[in-house]
Amino acid sequence: MRLRARGIVPGRASGTAIASSAVFSFVGGVDPANGSILDEATGIAGERLEGRIFAFPTGKGSTVGSYVLYGLGKRGYGPAAIVNRRADAVVAVGATLAGIPMVDRVDVGGLLTGDRMVVDADRGSVELPDVKAKRVVTAILRNQGRILIVRRSEKVGTFRGRWSAISGHIEGRENPRHRAIAEVREETGLRGIVLRSGGDPVFARDGATMYVVHPFLFDVPSRRVRLDWENVEHRWIRPEELHRFDTVPRLTDVVAAILGPPA
Amino acid sequence: MRLTRADRHLLDEGTDVQRKAMGILLTVGRLVEAARLVPITSAHVSGASYKMIGDPGLEFLEDFAQTARVSVPTTVNPLGTDLAQWQELGVPPTFAEKQGRIARAYEAMGVRPTFSCTPYLLGVRPGFGEHIAWAESSAVCFANSVLGARTNREGGPAALAAAIVGATPEYGLHTDRGREPTVVVKVRTKPHGMDYSLIGLVAGERVGDGLPFFRGFRGTEEDLKWLGAALASSGACGMFHLEGVTPDARGARVKGLKSITITRDDLTTAKRAHSDGTEADLIGLGSPQLSAAELQRIARLVDRTPPRIPIWVFTSRIVRDANPDAVGIIERHGGRVLADTCLEVTLLEHRFGTVATPSGKGAYYLPSLCKQKVIFDDVEALLERYA
Numbered sequence: 211m212r213l214r215a216r217g218i219v220p221g222r223a224s225g226t227a228i229a230s231s232a233v234f235s236f237v238g239g240v241d242p243a244n245g246s247i248l249d250e251a252t253g254i255a256g257e258r259l260e261g262r263i264f265a266f267p268t269g270k271g272s273t274v275g276s277y278v279l280y281g282l283g284k285r286g287y288g289p290a291a292i293v294n295r296r297a298d299a300v301v302a303v304g305a306t307l308a309g310i311p312m313v314d315r316v317d318v319g320g321l322l323t324g325d326r327m328v329v330d331a332d333r334g335s336v337e338l339p340d341v342k343a344k345r346v347v348t349a350i351l352r353n354q355g356r357i358l359i360v361r362r363s364e365k366v367g368t369f370r371g372r373w374s375a376i377s378g379h380i381e382g383r384e385n386p387r388h389r390a391i392a393e394v395r396e397e398t399g400l401r402g403i404v405l406r407s408g409g410d411p412v413f414a415r416d417g418a419t420m421y422v423v424h425p426f427l428f429d430v431p432s433r434r435v436r437l438d439w440e441n442v443e444h445r446w447i448r449p450e451e452l453h454r455f456d457t458v459p460r461l462t463d464v465v466a467a468i469l470g471p472p473a
Numbered sequence: 474m475r476l477t478r479a480d481r482h483l484l485d486e487g488t489d490v491q492r493k494a495m496g497i498l499l500t501v502g503r504l505v506e507a508a509r510l511v512p513i514t515s516a517h518v519s520g521a522s523y524k525m526i527g528d529p530g531l532e533f534l535e536d537f538a539q540t541a542r543v544s545v546p547t548t549v550n551p552l553g554t555d556l557a558q559w560q561e562l563g564v565p566p567t568f569a570e571k572q573g574r575i576a577r578a579y580e581a582m583g584v585r586p587t588f589s590c591t592p593y594l595l596g597v598r599p600g601f602g603e604h605i606a607w608a609e610s611s612a613v614c615f616a617n618s619v620l621g622a623r624t625n626r627e628g629g630p631a632a633l634a635a636a637i638v639g640a641t642p643e644y645g646l647h648t649d650r651g652r653e654p655t656v657v658v659k660v661r662t663k664p665h666g667m668d669y670s671l672i673g674l675v676a677g678e679r680v681g682d683g684l685p686f687f688r689g690f691r692g693t694e695e696d697l698k699w700l701g702a703a704l705a706s707s708g709a710c711g712m713f714h715l716e717g718v719t720p721d722a723r724g725a726r727v728k729g730l731k732s733i734t735i736t737r738d739d740l741t742t743a744k745r746a747h748s749d750g751t752e753a754d755l756i757g758l759g760s761p762q763l764s765a766a767e768l769q770r771i772a773r774l775v776d777r778t779p780p781r782i783p784i785w786v787f788t789s790r791i792v793r794d795a796n797p798d799a800v801g802i803i804e805r806h807g808g809r810v811l812a813d814t815c816l817e818v819t820l821l822e823h824r825f826g827t828v829a830t831p832s833g834k835g836a837y838y839l840p841s842l843c844k845q846k847v848i849f850d851d852v853e854a855l856l857e858r859y860a
Contacts, residue, residue, distance in 0.1 A: 217503070273628045277527075
C-alpha cells in the first residue's frame with residue numbers, strides 16, 4: 211500500500227522500519243557514538259538506527275538534537291529516512307544537516323518495526339510493499355456523554371469476541387460517510403441519528419493488513435439498540451472507560467481522533 | 474515556498490554550506506508553510522555554551538566554520554564560562570579548551586564575538602519594522618516588543634542559516650497578523666524592582682504560546698528587559714504589548730479578547746513558588762546580562778552592603794571593559810564580574826548548590842540547567858540577608 215505524506219527534507223530512501231510509539235528526543239534518546247536507541251519508552255531500546263526508516267510520532271527536547279542527528283549522519287550511523295506524524299523543527303533541521311529524507315503527516319501508529327518501506331519525500335509518499343490496505347469506517351455513537359461499544363460475534367471474519375465500535379468495510383469507491391450511516395442503521399436499528407464530524411484516518415495494523423479507519427461521530431436520540439448478527443452484546447460507556455475492555459486495535463486512538471484525548 | 478532568483482541561485486550555485494543553510498530555511502519554511510523568505514538586517518545566534526551544546530554542537534560548528542561565512546551583521550549568545558577568568562572559577566581545562574574552540578568557530582564564520590544575550594545593549598538596535606533573525610528568547614522578546622523589530626524565536630542552527638543566507642522564512646512574528654495580541658493581561662499592582670520578572674513569569678505560565686497585551690503599569694526599557702526574559706522562559710512567548718509604552722501596542726486590536734488579571738497576591742505566590750532554597754552559597758546577578766547602568770548600580774549597592782558569600786555579576790565583555798570603576802568596587806568586596814557568559818549557561822554545578830537571584834529567567838532555569846536550588850528575591854533584600 212502507499213500512504214500520502216508531506217515532504218519535509220527532500221530525498222528518497224528504502225529500508226526496514228524501526229518504529230517508536232513514544233515521542234523522541236535525540237538528546238539522551240540515542241547513543242551519539244553508534245546510533246543505538248537508549249530511551250526505554252520507545253519500546254525499541256537497543257535497536258540501531260543505521261540504514262533503517264525511523265518512525266516516531268514527533269520530536270521533543272532541546273536544539274542539541276539537531277547536532278546529534280548531524281553527527282550520526284556524518285559517521286554513517288543515522289537512519290536512512292525519518293517518518294513522523296508531526297515534524298518538529300529540531301529533528302527537521304537535524305535531518306537537513308545530515309541529508310536524511312524526512313516526511314510527516316503519517317499516522318505512525320500503523321507502522322511496525324521490521325516493515326519494508328520506501329520513503330519518497332520529493333513526491334510525498336510512503337510505500338509498504340508487503341502490506342495491504344483495507345478501508346473501513348468506524349462510527350462512534352454518542353448519547354448524553356456515553357458512547358456505544360459492541361462485542362463482535364463469532365460469525366464475523368475478524369477480531370471475533372473483541373469490543374469495537376460500529377464499523378464496516380468500504381467497498382470500492384464508496385463514500386465513507388455514506389457507508390458509516392448505512393452501518394449505523396444496519397447494526398443498531400437506530401433512527402434520527404445526526405452526523406457530527408469526521409476525523410483523519412487512523413491506521414490500525416493486523417499482520418499484513420492495514421486497516422485505514424475513517425472515524426465518524428454521531429449523536430443518537432436513544433440508547434435502545436437492536437443488534438444484528440455481527441455483534442452479540444453492547445454497552446454504553448464513558449470514553450475514559452474504554453481501556454478496561456479488550457478492543458479491536460487502536461479503538462482508543464480512533465475515539466481520541468474524534469472526541470479529543472481522554473481526560 | 475516562492476523563491477526569488479537570488480534564493481534559487483544560492484540553492485543551485487552556492488557553496489556546500491550556503492546550500493545547506495538554504496536547505497535549513499526551506500525545511501523550516503515547509504514546516505510552518507511560509508510563503509517566502511524575507512531579507513534580514515541582522516542575526517543573533519544561540520548555541521555557544523559548551524555546557525549546553527556539548528561535543529555534538531562543537532563538532533557541527535567546527536565542520537561548518539571551515540567554509541561558512543555570515544552575510545549580515547551577526548552576534549552570538551553567551552558561552553559556558555568567562556574566557557579570561559575560567560581558571561579562577563575552577564572550570565576544568567578540557568571544558569575551557571572546548572569552549573574556546575566553539576568561540577573560535579563562530580569568529581571564523583565572521584560572527585562578532587559579543588558572547589552576550591543582550592545584543593540590543595551593544596549597538597545592535599534594529600529599527601521599528603525591521604526584519605531580523607534572532608535566537609535567544611529574551612532578546613527576541615525585547616526586539617519584538619520594545620524595539621518593534623520583527624523576529625520569530627529562532628533555533629540556533631536556523632538563526633545561523635539565516636545569517637549565512639541573509640534571509641529567514643516569513644511567518645509568525647514577521648507578519649502583521651502574527652503580531653496581534655491574543656489575550657489582555659491587566660496588572661492590578663504598581664510594579665517595582667523584581668516585580669517585572671514576576672509579572673513575566675506569571676503571565677508566561679497563563680498565556681502559554683499566546684501574545685499578551687499588558688495594561689495597568691509602566692516601565693523603563695530595563696524593566697521590560699526583565700519582564701520579557703521571564704515571560705519567554707515560563708511561556709513560549711516571543712513578544713508582548715504594553716499599553717502606552719511599546720511601539721506596536723498602538724493600533725493593536727484588543728476588542729473581544731479574553732482578559733486575565735494579575736494581582737499582588739499572584740506575584741507573591743510566584744515568588745514563593747520559585748524559591749526552594751534555604752541557604753544560598755552564591756548570589757548570581759544576570760540572565761540577561763546587566764547593562765552599564767545596572768552594573769554601576771550593583772557596584773554602589775555592594776559597596777554599601779558587601780555580602781559575606783560570593784557574588785557573581787554577569788555582563789558582556791564590552792560593558793565590563795567600559796566600566797572598570799564598577800568592576801573594581803565589586804572585586805574589592807570579593808565579588809566577580811564575569812563576561813562572555815551568563816547565569817544559567819555557565820558552569821555552576823561544580824561548586825554551588827543554592828543560588829540567590831532576582832532574575833525571573835534565572836529562577837526558572839537554574840533548577841533544571843544548573844541543578845541549583847533557588848532563593849528568589851530583590852537584590853537589596855539579598856544583600857541585606859547575606860551582609
